[in-house]
Amino acid sequence: MNKLNVIENTIPVTTYRTLRVNSGLSPKTIAAAEIGLANSLYSVMIANEGNEVIGMGRIIGDGGCFCQIVDICVLPEYQGQGIGKLIMENLMNYINNELPESCYISLIADGDADKLYAKYGFKDTMPKSKGMALKK
Template identity: 65%
Template sequence: MSYITEFKDIPLESYLRLRKESGLGAKTEEAGRIGLKNSICSVLVSDPESGRAHIGMGRIIGDGGCHCQVTDICVLPEHQGKGLGKAIMEKLMEFINNELPASCYISLIADGDASFLYEKFGFRDTMPESKGMYYKR
């Protein structure tokens, strides 16, 4: 299979479907519309040979100068294990290294074993210097 990984805006329908089908959890249309509009960088993976054009994605969100976060990294289950998560991260790191100020704090939340992928790109556990936290209503 020949996959295409590129900087590209993520259509709302693809975003909602990829999140749900890859196991990241569903988002409402309203949340997706607002969130996508505020993306700093978006990467889409397409499979021209399949009936589903968009099979993976990743985004960078934040203020674009002081603080940014890598988020929404996902690949549909039937395409996992083919290096696509790595390809998405390579594109996002290209943007980080070429477009964001060197002092920008880049963070992410790693689910499960995904931390092993992110460590390959220089991401490290924040403990004991700081502790990641979240609020969910």
């Protein structure tokens, strides 16, 4: 893998929307992306040597009691090359250095992504609690 650039706290709406779809995540409207990105606690993009953004991840929440890791994605042609780990390392640095000790950090793991998240201490919440979702 060539040199990668980590870009913090700035994900353009167009980049966000394109990267989500090209990575297999659900599309978001322009309005939703504008609101969501503006309310991120922390975000990171990974760009290759040609400045093409190839991955991203965000932390959302109230910054004290509850936060969630969202939008972790890597373009398919770059998957399996440690990009997801680089994204998680940056997110975990923020969590460990900026969030209170009692902050509850959650995420939803798609597919086999739970194996990556487990390396950073995330555990299945079942049977104590069960994740639920409402899609508008």
